[in-house]
Amino acid sequence: MIACLRYIFSMCCCTFYHSGRLVLAGLRGVPFVPGGMHDQVPRDYGQDLIRWNRLDIRAEGLEHAPGGAPCVYVSNHLSWFDIPALLAVLPGSLRFVAKQELMRVPLFGAAMRTGGHIGVDRRNLTSAVAAYESAGHTIRSGRCAVVFVEGTRSRDGRLQAFKKGPFVLAIVAQVPVIPVVVVGSFQVLPRGSIWPRPGPIVVRVGQPISTVGLAYEDRDRLSAQCRAAMVALGAVEGT
Numbered sequence: 001m002i003a004c005l006r007y008i009f010s011m012c013c014c015t016f017y018h019s020g021r022l023v024l025a026g027l028r029g030v031p032f033v034p035g036g037m038h039d040q041v042p043r044d045y046g047q048d049l050i051r052w053n054r055l056d057i058r059a060e061g062l063e064h065a066p067g068g069a070p071c072v073y074v075s076n077h078l079s080w081f082d083i084p085a086l087l088a089v090l091p092g093s094l095r096f097v098a099k100q101e102l103m104r105v106p107l108f109g110a111a112m113r114t115g116g117h118i119g120v121d122r123r124n125l126t127s128a129v130a131a132y133e134s135a136g137h138t139i140r141s142g143r144c145a146v147v148f149v150e151g152t153r154s155r156d157g158r159l160q161a162f163k164k165g166p167f168v169l170a171i172v173a174q175v176p177v178i179p180v181v182v183v184g185s186f187q188v189l190p191r192g193s194i195w196p197r198p199g200p201i202v203v204r205v206g207q208p209i210s211t212v213g214l215a216y217e218d219r220d221r222l223s224a225q226c227r228a229a230m231v232a233l234g235a236v237e238g239t
Contacts, residue, residue, distance in 0.1 A: 003053075003195060003196045003197075004194050004195050004196070006052060006053060006196075007053055007189075007194060007195075007196050008194060009052075010048070010049055010052035010053055011049070011080075014045055014048045014049055014052065015045075015108055016107065018041050018042075018044060018045040018048070018111070019107045019108045019110070019111035020107065020111075021037075021041050021044075021111075022037075022038070022041050022110075022111040022114045022115050023107065023110050023111050023114055025037050025038070025041070025114065026110075026114035032116065034068065034093055034142065035093075038093075038114075038115050038116060039093050039094070041115070042087055042094060042115065043087050043088070043094075045084070045087065046083065046084035046085075046086070046087025046088050047084070047087070047088060049081075049083075049084040050084050050085075050088055053081070053196055054198075055081060055084070055085070055188070055201060056198075056199070056200040056201065057084075057085050057088050057089065057200075057201050057203070058200055058201070058202045058203070059089040059202070059203045059204075059205070060202060060203070060204045060205065061204050061205035061206060061233075062089065062091070062205055064178065064205050064206060064207050064208060065090065065091050065092070065178060065205050066091075066092070066144075066176065066178070066208065067091050067092065068091070068092060068093070068142070069092070069142075069175075070092070070139050070140060070141070070142050070143055070144055070173065070175045071092065071144050071145075071170075071175050071176045071177070071178050071208065072139065072144070072145045072147060072166060072169055072170040072173070072175060072176070072177050072178065073086070073090055073094075073144060073145065073146045073147065073178045073180050074147055074149045074166050074167075074170075074177050074178065074179055074180060074226055074230075075146065075147065075148055075149065075180040075181070075182060076148070076149070076150065076154070076159060076180075076181055076182055076230060076235050077148035077149075077150055077152065077153045077154060077182075078153060078154050078157060078182055078185045078186035078190070078191075079153065079182075079185035079186055079188060079189045079190060079191070080153075080189060081185045081188055081189050081196075081201060082148070082182045082185050083096070085182055085185060085201050085203050086146055086180070086182070086203060088203075089203045090144070090146065090180070090203070090205075091144075092143070092144035093142060093143045093144060094143075094144050094146050095115070095116050095117050095118060095138075095143050095144065095145055095146065096112075096117045096118070096145075096146045096147075097117075097118045097120055097132075097135070097145055097146065097147040097148075097165075097166070097169070098112065098117060098118070098119060098120070099119070099120060099121075099151075100119040100120060100121040102119070103119040116138070116143070118131065118135045118138075118145065119131070120132065120165060131165075132165045132166075132168045132169040132172065133168065133169075133172050135169055135173075136168075136169050136170075136171075136172030136173035137172075137173070139169065139173040139175055140173050140174070140175065145166075145169060147165075147166040147169070149162045149163060149166050149226070150162060150163070151163045153191040154186065154191065154238075155191055156238075157186040157190070157236055158236045158237065158238035159227070159230065159231070159235050159236065159237055159238045160238055161238075162223050162226075162227060164219050164220070164223060167219040167220075167222045167223050167226070168216065168219055170211045170222070171211050171214045171215065171216060171218065171219060171222065173211075174211055174212060174214075175211065176208035176209060176210055176211060177208070177209040177211060177222065177226055178205060178206065178208050178209075179205075179206035179207075179209070179226050179229040179230045179233060180203065180204065180205055180206070180230075180233075181203075181204045181206070181230050181233040181234050181235045182201065182202070182203055182204075183201070183202045183203075183204065183234050183235075184199055184200050184201045184202055185201045187199050188201060204233045204234060206229045206230070206232070206233050207229070209222065209225055209226060209229065
């Protein structure tokens with residue numbers, strides 16, 4: 001019961017406080033600079049959630065991450081705790097790709113838009129592809145996109161079908177795809193649960209997959225290559 005109340009309280013308080021910080025930054029016209037407020041506030045949000053919920057986050061393979069260079073991190077999605085885990089360990093100026101509905105949530109959606117995060121309408125393929133292509137130009141400016149490649153959280157802990165948009169984004173931006181696998185978060189807080197359980201969450205970062213010279217027609221091959229890398233990192237293949 002205590003863990004459940006702590007989880008609900010931390011989500012409400014941290015989301016309200018840090019969303020407010022970003023919205024105020026937008027109203028004051030705070031510029032986007034590497035390592036500035038638009039980068040730091042999401043990390044503070046993730047770190048506060050980790051601290052409040054007493055999560056044990058570990059990282060493996062960070063030597064494969066490109067540091068400050070732009071890239072597209074492609075991750076599996078098992079739990080709400082994947083977000084603070086990734087914010088805690090992944091380097092770079094991170095921007096999440098999220099479903100468009102989140103951009104309409106009061107305060108939180110305004111903070112997402114202010115922070116430069118990318119909203120995608122997955123129900124409209126034409127609109128989604130256009131959003132990814134537009135975001136590609138933003139990524140080239142030095143930011144790193146973080147994409148949950150399955151589009152939603154897994155119901156059984158296994159990899160679901162991949163969306164094609166993340167690979168279109170990487171090809172348009174001509175930046176590497178970095179496969180990322182989160183392990184353990186499903187056991188800590190599976191989809192549909194509000195009762196966190198103790199246990200480690202491990203973020204494994206794989207070797208970059210180059211997109212130099214690739215075209216739109218190569219998206220399926222790039223997706224298959226990334227999926228194989230994620231399975232090798234410990235993601236459980238779906239049936």
